[in-house]
Amino acid sequence: MNTAFTYSDGDHVTASGIKRHDYAYGHHIIGTTRHLRSSLRYGPYAWPGGHARAYMCSDGEMLCPACVRAEYRQISNSVRHSINDGWQVIACVAIDDTDTDECCAHCGVGLASL
Numbered sequence: 001m002n003t004a005f006t007y008s009d010g011d012h013v014t015a016s017g018i019k020r021h022d023y024a025y026g027h028h029i030i031g032t033t034r035h036l037r038s039s040l041r042y043g044p045y046a047w048p049g050g051h052a053r054a055y056m057c058s059d060g061e062m063l064c065p066a067c068v069r070a071e072y073r074q075i076s077n078s079v080r081h082s083i084n085d086g087w088q089v090i091a092c093v094a095i096d097d098t099d100t101d102e103c104c105a106h107c108g109v110g111l112a113s114l
């Protein structure tokens with residue numbers, strides 16, 4: 001195989017044949033920074049359904065994927081050390097655009113409009 005490929009179970013094979021387990025997977029519970037990175041690589045939309053995915057913090061606030069990427073250093077430190085400082089991401093959820101007007105707690109974008 002000469003091209004990189006990501007399987008639906010999240011495993012990834014690089015162009016040089018290196019296999020990375022759980023590289024891009026849609027984790028719902030974010031308990032480790034590995035879960036967080038894998039979930040970010042999975043992409044901004046849930047499958048099946050195609051709903052936008054957003055990240056829930058331990059204080060109940062929601063973050064959009066762009067803010068999680070932008071503030072990754074702060075968030076990964078809070079996840080790694082279980083620091084309840086408003087940046088500790090604990091879950092990734094699909095946003096059903098029919099039942100929410102929730103906004104990202106950092107940038108204010110409407111999560112249903114992602």
Ligand SMILES: [Zn+2]
Pocket residue numbers: 063064065066067068104105106107108109
């Ligand atoms: Zn945001």
